[in-house]
Amino acid sequence: MNPTLLVYFVAATLLLAGLVFDLQLAFWAGGFALSGALTNALAIHMLFEKVPGLAGSGVIAARFDEVTQALHRLMMTQFFTRDNIERFLHKETESQALNLTPLIEQADLTPAYDRLSEVVLASKFGGALSMFGGEKALQSLKQPFLDKLKTALQEVTESPEFQKTLHEQWQQQLDRPEVVVTLQADVSAIIEARLSELTPDTVKSIVQTLIREHLSWLVVWGGVLGGLIGLASALVAQSVAP
Numbered sequence: 001m002n003p004t005l006l007v008y009f010v011a012a013t014l015l016l017a018g019l020v021f022d023l024q025l026a027f028w029a030g031g032f033a034l035s036g037a038l039t040n041a042l043a044i045h046m047l048f049e050k051v052p053g054l055a056g057s058g059v060i061a062a063r064f065d066e067v068t069q070a071l072h073r074l075m076m077t078q079f080f081t082r083d084n085i086e087r088f089l090h091k092e093t094e095s096q097a098l099n100l101t102p103l104i105e106q107a108d109l110t111p112a113y114d115r116l117s118e119v120v121l122a123s124k125f126g127g128a129l130s131m132f133g134g135e136k137a138l139q140s141l142k143q144p145f146l147d148k149l150k151t152a153l154q155e156v157t158e159s160p161e162f163q164k165t166l167h168e169q170w171q172q173q174l175d176r177p178e179v180v181v182t183l184q185a186d187v188s189a190i191i192e193a194r195l196s197e198l199t200p201d202t203v204k205s206i207v208q209t210l211i212r213e214h215l216s217w218l219v220v221w222g223g224v225l226g227g228l229i230g231l232a233s234a235l236v237a238q239s240v241a242p
Helices: 003-021 024-048 064-078 082-095 101-106 110-122 125-130 135-139 142-158 160-174 177-196 200-240
Strands: none
Touching: 003 024, 003 200, 024 200, 064 177, 064 200, 082 177, 101 142, 110 142, 142 160
């Protein structure tokens, strides 16, 4: 059985038993338990939903801007701090080789072929080449040249010497304070832009999803503590009664 429903059931049973059988301890314990559980349940409901006539209800939706600002501030001050970014970047560059193959694959190397073609045509071989079609004769070599150039670039970028030089240059850039500050500003802008896309209902749903399970225990403990307070109150009342 759901713990919340169990608390309601026990509290209501004690309350009714106290009324029917004139059991003061059961009546007080059940009444206080039911009161505590219902009060906490109403408070939880008021966090997310506006209740007419109850000031302060629907606080998460009503304070939507403050919630998003708090989320942004939390992420920037606790996660994406300058020190954290520096440690992450240094750790990544020290432990991993920088793979430039995807960039090379996507790069358009046609200008390199065009420059080579211009050099060949302008050289002393250009006259001889003109007898065999000139620039058109070179077109059949274009794709093989581009493929070989990409392969050569990949081999160069994967070599230990190149990786060492690249790491050294990267580390020098990371040691410049303005680089990390700029990166932090970019991260902040991305987070802010994403948060600006959220709606009050979305934020309410996110918060409910995160803490709904734990909020139900407030009802349970409200009922338990309310019952104990009611029981103690009944015992005190009996002890001072004439």
